[in-house]
Amino acid sequence: MKIEHYLSQLLYRYQCVTVPAFGAFLTEIQSAQVNADGNGFYPPKKLVSFNSYLKNNDGLLANHISLTEKISYETAVQHIQKEVALWKTALQNNQNVSLANIGTLSLNFEGGLVFEASNHTNYFTDAFGLSSFISPIIKRETFTEEIAAELEKPVIDFIPETHSNRSYLKYAAVFVIGLGVAGFFWNNYYQEQIQQRTALVQTEVQKEVQNKIQEATFFIKSPISNVTLTVKETKMPYHIVAGAFRNERNAQKIYERLSQQGFKAKRIEKNKFGLFPVLYGSYANYAEAQKAMAQIHKTQSKEAWLMIKDL
Secondary structure (H helix, E strand, C coil): CCHHHHHHHHHCCCCEEEECCCCCEEEECCCEEECCHHHEEEEEEEEEEEEEECCCCCCCCHHHHHHCCCCHHHHHHHHHHHHHHHHHHHHHHHCCCCCCCCCEEECCCCCEEEECCCCCCCEEEECCCCCCCEEECCCCCCCCHHHHHHHCCCCCCCCCCCCCCHHHHHHHHHHHHHHHHHHHHHHHHHHHHHHHHHHHHHHHHHHHHHHHHCCCCCCCCCCCCCCCCCCCCCCCCCCEEEECCCCHHHHHHHHHHHHHHCCCCCCCCCCCCHHHHHHHEEEEEEHHHHHHHHHHHHHCCCEEEEEEECC
16 A cells, blocks of 8 residues: 555645654745746745654554545554555665655665655645746836937927907906906905914814813712733643553653653643553744754653644
8 A cells, every 4th residue: 555645645734744663754834935046936835854753653644544545543554564664675775765746765875764855746735726937027128318319309390370469458468467466365365364263263162172171070980890811821732742651550650750850741631542642741833842852862762752733
């Protein structure tokens, strides 16, 4: 059974998808990019990476295969184990393992696992329908001085015709000018009268408002009730799992030991697989969780793994 198809489906919805006994595929959102040199525009996307230290079975992949193929959970785990065995054999024979729409796995000269992500699929659902494109360079045209000079030349020269002077037109012009001057002075006088009356009205209104304010009396019938402020708790969806135990006593012992060592250890209620998980601690973002897990791998146990879930 090829499991990369189910891995690809889960990468659209989850930030971490673990392949038991092999490693985990992680996604991180990258914002939209602009290439100024090539005028290229690229939409936001999820960058896929691989962590070979996350090998514990969190049940996500097996449960998804079980529901999709309508087989038991145990059968799904067996299919995963067979596929992982084929991957390891191919890598030991210096062959690359190509996972469709995800990337390619190979071994370097030191025997370390190297992952090269594929760029053909964007697992960021909010960017669905967006694609990269190259914008053509905008060229702005400028007019030369010669063209501008040609545009300034008049096309047609109009020569006004001369007419005989008529004396009555002069008197009519003088009369019109007189009416204009008289109208101008009358308009100024009218505007001054309006401004004076407006100022008087505004003064009376201000006096009335001040009197009303001085006469007003305010009564508080009942005191304001106490206001209760609620502080929204910061979500911490990233959890480093120390282990999951079928015996609750064993889970309690590990929890007490981690608490004595200074960890903000937690216990989670029994999951659907009948196990009692114990956490090293919980974190608000992926970067803090990765930093803490790297330290735990060095000082505590390499079996610790990252779980992303709202508790």
